[in-house]
Amino acid sequence: MALLKREEWQGFVRDVDWSYRYVDDEAVFPEWLSGTGKVPREAWRAWEESYKVSYPEYVATQREKEAAVYAVKAALQRSSAFDSLSEGWKSATKMHFGGVALVEYAAVLAELKMARFGLNGSWRNMATFGQLDELRHAAITTFFGHEFVGKDAQYDWTQKTFHTNDWVAISLRNLFDAMMTSSNVVDIAIELPLTFETGFTNLQFVALAADALASGDVNFANMISSIQTDEARHSQQGGPTLEILVEHDPVRAQWVVDKAFWGSARAFAALTGPAMDYYTPLEHRKQSYREFMEEWIIDQFVHTLEQYGLKKPWYWDEFMRGLDIWHHGLHMGLWFWRPTIWWRPMAAVSPDERAWLVEKYPNWEKVYGDKWDVIIDNVNANNMEATLPETLPWLCSTCHLPACNAIQSRDGTWRVRDIPLSYDGRTYHFCTHGCRQIFWKDRDNVNHETLIDRFLAGQIQPMDVGGILGYMGLTPEVMGDDPDYEAWTKDYAGRPADGIAAAPPVGTAPVGTAPVGTAQS
C-alpha cells in the first residue's frame, strides 16, 4: 500500500479528539487546569498552529540538531578555548547556566500540562513536541555547564541554583512558578510561548549568541542557537490561543500579556542586562542592552499587541524609562552583594567602559558615577571592608529583586523612592509602580516569601551575614568576587578621595544585621 502524502492525512489527524461516553467535559478539562474562563468551549475548535510538523519529521530534524551541536562540543573539548575566555564572559555563562537550566525543566512540565489539558487536539500535539524540545534544552544546558565543573566550582550551580534559596533563585522561581507551574494552560500559552519565548528568549538566545561568538565562546553560541531553533517553532502555541482569548475575553488577554511581559522584563534586566553591558568585554559588545531590547523585544512586542488588537500596557512609560535604569542598578546590586551570587561579577567601570556607558546611556554618570567613584576610592585605599555588604538590599515583594530603581526628581536629581502598599495588616515595598500594581491585582495568589520576609520571620539562623549566606547555599569556594579589581580602579589611583569610609581597626568584627545598641554576632 502506498503511503499517503503528509498533506493528505495531516489535516485529519492533527486535531483528533474524543467524544466522552461516561464523563463530562469538565471532568476531562477541569477549569483550574484548562482555564477556558469566558471562552465558550466550542470556540477552541478554531485553534490552528501556523507551522505544522509530523512526528517523523520532528525526530529527523531534532536528531540533526543534536548531532551538530554535540559535534562542535566534542571538537572544542579537545581545544583550550575555555581557558582563553575572559572572566567577565565566563560570568555571563554562569548566570545563564544557573538561571536557565532548570527553568527549561519547569518548561517541560508546562508543555506537558498543555499536552494534556490544551483545549484542542492540535494544541496538545504541538505541546507534545514542545515538551520534547524543553527536555532537550534542560539536558543540553545542564550537560554543557557540567563540563566545566572540574575547572571552576561555580559551574556546579548550573544544576544547583534552583535547589537553593539564593535570592536570585527565589526571584526566578517566583516568576516561572507563576508563569508555568501554577497557571492554567490558556494563561501558560500566552505567558510562556507568546510573551516569554517569542519575545525574551530572542534576547537571551539570539542576541547573547552574538556576544558569545565575539567573545570566542563558540560552544555556548552553538548551544543557545540550537535551542532557539526549537523556541521558534513551539512558541507558536501562543498566537492561536491569544487570538481566541482576545475575541471572547480581551480584558483577561490584556492582563495576562501585560503581567508576563513585565515579569520577564524585570528578570532579563537582572540577568541579561549586566551580561551585555558590563560582563561582555568592551571590545566584544555588539549593542547595548537598551539597543537589543529596542530592536529585538519592543518593536516585536508592540507589533504583536497591535496585531491582536491589544493596547500598550498601562506601565509602558515606566518600562521604557527603566531601560536606562533597571539593569544598571541591578548590576551595582549584584556587584555589591557579590558574595551572594555564583559568578564573578566584573564591575567594568574603567574610564573607557564608563565612556561607552555614557554614550549608550547619557544619564549614567549622573545616576551611578558618584556611587562607583566612592567604591573605586575604597578599593584604591585598600578598604575592602567598605565594599562588602553588612545587611540585605530590600527585595521587591513582586519581582524579588533589589528595590534599586532611581527616578528623576523635578530638580533633576536621581533618587530611589519607596513605593509601599499597606495590605492585610502589613506594609509591602516594591521596586516599581508596575510591581506594586501587579501585586495588588494578584494579591489573592500564593506568592513566594522574599528573602527579607524569611529573614524577619526567623527562618534564617543565625540572623547575620554568615547565616544568610549559609541559607542561600553559598560556600566560600563559590561565593562571587570581582575577578580583577585593578582593571577598573587603576586609572583612578592617587586621586583625592574625601568622604570615604574609615578602614576598621584590625580585628574588628563586622557589624552584621543586628539592630543598633544590641550585641553583635
Added chain:
Amino acid sequence: MTAELGAELGAEDRAPELVPLNAIFATDFVQILVPVTTANTMAEVAAAVAHHVEGKRVRALPYDKVVIYQGERLPGEMTVAAAGIKPLDHVTVEYDIPEQS
C-alpha cells in the same frame, strides 16, 4: 495586674522591641534593611542607616543627618516608639544641609 485590667503599656514604656525598617540613605542606589529598636533615637536610626552606605556608596558630607518619616523631619532625640515608627515602615535619611550651601 495591668494585663488583667487590659491596660497595655505604651511602646515607650516597654522593653525595647525590634523594628526592622526599609531605609534609603540620601542618594544611594538601593533600599536596604536596617533593624533598629523602639528605644533608638532618630540620631541613632540615622547613624544605623548611614553605617551601611556613608563613605561606602555615598560620599560622606560634613553635615548632621535627619530622619524623614512620612514626609516629616523627626527630631534627633525622638525615639522610634515616640515617633510611632512600626516594623517594615520606611524611613529616608538625608544630610541636613543648610540652605546657603
